[in-house]
Amino acid sequence: MSDVLLLSRFQFAITVFYHFLFVPLTIGLIVLIAWMETQHVRTKNPLYRQMADFWGKLFAINFVLGVVTGITMEFQFGTNWSEYSKYMGDIFGSPLAIEALVAFFLESTFMGIWLFGKDKISPKLRAFSIWMVALGTNISALWIITANGFMQNPVGYIERNGRIELQNFWEVVTNPYAWHMFVHTIVSCYIVGAFFVMAVSAWHLLRKQHVVFFEKSFKYALILGLIATTATPFIGHKSASFAAKMQPAKGAALEAVWETKEGLPFHIIQIPDPKNERNIVEFLTIPKLGSYFYTHSFDGKVVGFDQIPKDERPNVNIVFYSFRLMVALGLYFVALCWYGFYLYRKNKLIESKRFLKVVMYSVLLPYVAINAGWVVAEVGRQPWTVYGLMRTAEAVSPISLSQILFSLVSLVVFYTILLIADVYLMLKYAKKGPYASTATKGGEVQHVS
């Protein structure tokens, strides 16, 4: 049974990571495309339409894989976590159903309209359709995170008939834990979208091709990136300190706090040693800052692992290093965006080859950061699947080892095939540039700007 549990967890991790390779770009990129379509309506400048067509094509390739990998998630709670689904379904199922009703229908239907209608319908209708897609993708994040928020911080429920039953829907949808995560996730997705557009634009700008087109795209992404990266440290900090308050074990793992302390220092360099419940290295220490991070008071009390039973602790190393990685990358993104902004104001953006190269090679880092953030959220909650209510070990389906092996191996194989195809197509169409992708009849669209 423990093998089935381990492999089921492995399968869930793989499928959710894989799904989340596509989702952040969907959420982030669509906002930029909608903005371009709006500009097209306002200015009637065909350049904006060409921009929306080019980025929209990349969006569409990414979108289809987001959809199909999402279906796996939708059914996997039943196939692999049936005990969880039985116990939790009364609360966990409804956000998923609502997500489909209010978000998935909207984004899928209007994506079809935009993709096949963009040469037939008016610019206003194009803009409207793409805004509906943007609305759908963003709302879908809200509902799935409402569901996840309940796992992190169960509210509005009562334990009855051997399961969790809904008692207060309002509490479930206003769960502060979920809203913290939602805002943090959405803004991080905008960083993914912004960096994607900046990186592809940088590739072309370095080759001095389609300069007007990609300078404009870069500018749009840079503005979104500036706002999103600057907001993220504050939003992320609020989210993390709230998480630490609600889940002390996760909180202790964030900074590897072994002893409960007032006036906890912060170590810029730190290496935890979970086996001996201590840190091997604590270096570049700033006194009392740790307490400030956790409690907004330099003398605040921070709960350490000494107050948490051993069987209620997550894997400290995974949580600790993922958290550090995410924070470090987040700060790097702020610096990169502000430096880009400085270059842009000085009109030196296109000449700064080194900067453009750095941006280009940074394209995957926001993906790393956002997935590291989810590792903190999910691994940090272990051994619980629903915090304080149900352990992960109790949640798994009573399936056989051969079944889980069959599905795990097949999923890895099929997902790898799809990923290779996706990366190939994304690179191909990103490099191809705007002319090949524009569907406008009668040759090239003129650059007017």
Add this chain to the structure above:
Amino acid sequence: MSHETVAIIWFGLWGLIWTVYFVLDGYTLGTGMLFPFLAKNRQERNQLQEAVGPFWGGNEVWLITAGGATFAAFPAVYADLFSFLYTPMMLILFALFFRAAGLEFMHKDESKRWQTSWKWAFTISSVALALLFGVAFANLFYGLKIGPSGYEGTFLGLLHPYGLLGGLLFTSLFIVSGALWIMIKTVGDVAQRAYQIARPASVVAAVVLSLFFVATSNRTTLFDNFTKAPILWIVPALTFVCALLMLLFVWQKRIGLAFANICLTIFTLMATGFIGMFPNMLPSRIDEKYSTTLFEAAGSELNLKIMLGVAIVMVPIIISYQLWSYKLFKEKITKETAKGYQ
């Protein structure tokens, strides 16, 4: 409204959502199954892609909604159904991956190998989905080997003659639906070829449907509810009438009416199945006492009522913008103007 009433309403909605999914995805799956046989060149493939392209994504969300509604309204059924039918469910997921990617990626590269691979991925996945869904629902109508300790059957155990007949039934109905849809949406050679297929396929579908009903009455307890309340016989009777009308209209080449009747055939067929299952959602073949009824599986009263409210508000909105999208793309697709997925 009592808990029982709202649970029964949800059972109806649950059946309705699955039914709408099969009616709508039926024509896309049919188009997928016929794709390589109807389209002989790039332009014609574009025509077929464009015939389903604007709609299939929105249609597939009905499946996701069916999953979500099962989870929300009948958590125990969601948990048991998909873990009992673990292997077929996984195969359905894999086929859904490649149906979508096949359709959308096919023309994104000029290499012959690329195009052929994704084309067949699209077609084989569509066949697999029709078969698997047919086998799965036939088994639900037939009853699963559910004993005191849960599911006692195997994947191959689902492939008994009645299950296979269900797979064949879905496949043949969807092929007819796809062929008629292509005739509605396109003009030219593909529409001609679709008609060549629609005629024999409609006969096969009607024959398989008759066999399925005979087998249902001999091999399952599905018709017990109808015997108890004979007024209900009107539903399977309608299935027959619609199938016959479909046959008639296909041969008269009145394609719009034929398509409406194949949709109604699928609709009333599923309705017959769900009425027959009532109040069971997971019927046991071993003993009635191991079956799960909708009352046992239902979510809490508050949850069901809130979800009902959400559905009452959202479903009309969804239907109106989906209808609007059908109206927007109502023009017939010609060889010359078709772009497909570029």
